[in-house]
Amino acid sequence: MPGRRRYHLHWSGVVFAVLTVLIGAATSQRRENLLVWVFASMLAWIVVSGICSGGMMMAVRVRRIAPSRGSVGALLQIQYEVSSASRFWSIFELRILEMAGERATPAFLAYCGRSTATSAVGTLTPIARGQLLLDRMRCVSAFPFGLIVKSVEFSEPSEVLIHPKVSAMQGDALHRLCSRQAGSGQRPMPMRRGSEEFHGLREYRPGDPLRSVAWRRSASLPVLVVLDRAVPNTRSLRIVLDLRAVGDSRSRGEEEQAIEVTASLASHAIQSGWEVGLAVLGCSVTHRDTARGRLDELEILDLLARIDLATGRSTAGAVGDDRAESTVTIVPGSQAQRRDRVGSVSIGGVALSKLCQGVVDA
Numbered sequence: 001m002p003g004r005r006r007y008h009l010h011w012s013g014v015v016f017a018v019l020t021v022l023i024g025a026a027t028s029q030r031r032e033n034l035l036v037w038v039f040a041s042m043l044a045w046i047v048v049s050g051i052c053s054g055g056m057m058m059a060v061r062v063r064r065i066a067p068s069r070g071s072v073g074a075l076l077q078i079q080y081e082v083s084s085a086s087r088f089w090s091i092f093e094l095r096i097l098e099m100a101g102e103r104a105t106p107a108f109l110a111y112c113g114r115s116t117a118t119s120a121v122g123t124l125t126p127i128a129r130g131q132l133l134l135d136r137m138r139c140v141s142a143f144p145f146g147l148i149v150k151s152v153e154f155s156e157p158s159e160v161l162i163h164p165k166v167s168a169m170q171g172d173a174l175h176r177l178c179s180r181q182a183g184s185g186q187r188p189m190p191m192r193r194g195s196e197e198f199h200g201l202r203e204y205r206p207g208d209p210l211r212s213v214a215w216r217r218s219a220s221l222p223v224l225v226v227l228d229r230a231v232p233n234t235r236s237l238r239i240v241l242d243l244r245a246v247g248d249s250r251s252r253g254e255e256e257q258a259i260e261v262t263a264s265l266a267s268h269a270i271q272s273g274w275e276v277g278l279a280v281l282g283c284s285v286t287h288r289d290t291a292r293g294r295l296d297e298l299e300i301l302d303l304l305a306r307i308d309l310a311t312g313r314s315t316a317g318a319v320g321d322d323r324a325e326s327t328v329t330i331v332p333g334s335q336a337q338r339r340d341r342v343g344s345v346s347i348g349g350v351a352l353s354k355l356c357q358g359v360v361d362a
Contacts, residue, residue: 005057007050008140008149016147020046045145053143053150059086060139062096066158069298070132072165072260076124078134080107083117090114092143098124099136099153106140126162129256129305134158163301164256164263172206174237174269177328202228209235236275236290239266240329241304244282244313254332255309262330263304270297278303282313 009017020042027035063081070076080096091112098104107122126132135157142149201214204224212226241262243255262278269276270292278288278300285307288300 004153006151007054008151010149013147013149016042017046046147049145049147053141053148055086056089056091056143057139057141057150057152059084059089060091060094060152061085062137062139062154062156064134064137064156064158066134066160069161069163069302070126071163072126072129074125074165076126076160078107078122078124080109080120080122080137081117082109082112082120084112084114087114091141093141094120095140096120096122097138097140098122098134099138100124100132100134103127126160129162129164129259130308131306132160132162134160161302161305163305164260166267166301167260167264169264169268174265174272174274175206177326200228201225235273236277236326237269238277238279238327239269240327241278241280242282242329242331243280243307243309245332251332252309258330258332259304259307263301265328265330266300267297270294270300276300280304280307283307283309283311284314 020039023035023039023042027039061083063083065079065081067076067078078098082091082094082096084091091109094109094112095106096109097106103125105123107120109118109120112118136153136155138151138153140149140151201217202225204213204218204226208226214225214227218224239262241258243258266276266278273292275290275292276288276296277290280287280303285303288296288303290296
């Protein structure tokens, strides 16, 4: 149901009202037909504007249809179902604006007939990760002459889970990351037999496991070749986001940056066909053991979106996972020196921002 109703005056309406008053004063001094007709017409326009916009806005009904997920910095489309509850009033030139404080573009509806429903779409750009609470929305119209603006506010609580920003990475970023010599944490995995079928030989590409290289055949060729199988070997990656240390308010931005890098790395790995596991240290969120495919990627992003940095931190260490071929530990920049070195690739400080560009050797 509609809530607060208001009339708004803007510059065009104020100027028109002032001119009406001046012409009315001139008409009272000199009763000429032209002045009387002009004054009566201007006064009628003001009255008609108030009646039309007021009666029309009393009949407006709006229902928000919000998506369940969004992403920081990405346009979030919000659909509105607009209807007229009156048998006499249609709706013209209606704008719908969210009052959540985010950067929003209002939805615009040109026309909605009597006793019918029409859809309109607005956009909103989330600026922070986590739960976005949408409640109040304002419907505004200046129909028919733009002299008097009438607004009606509606309240309809909705929640949208905002994922961290996912940045693009270079195609060989995972290979370069997992092949670092200093504490790479790579472990050879036994080759799976019985489930893979030999298909042929092909040229080595960055990211292919070394165990698939055909060394004898490569010795007689100028390039490395690998065994191409009908079902390719699936590589596994375990990402550990270390948030155990509690920093000051300035380090909160570094922690958010670490969460964004974790989301980017996990998304890139899953889209590249890797099996990804995620462990978050210091926060009470559920670990994700294995993720493959779009649905699992959304679950990992949901998990990162629900991290609450304002709650207390635990000091529990990482849970071992011998199934992962490579392990990457991501630590906020100012806390990189206070973490436990467990023989895995560690990313901290400036390397966090460079990772999303594929630069992992800085």
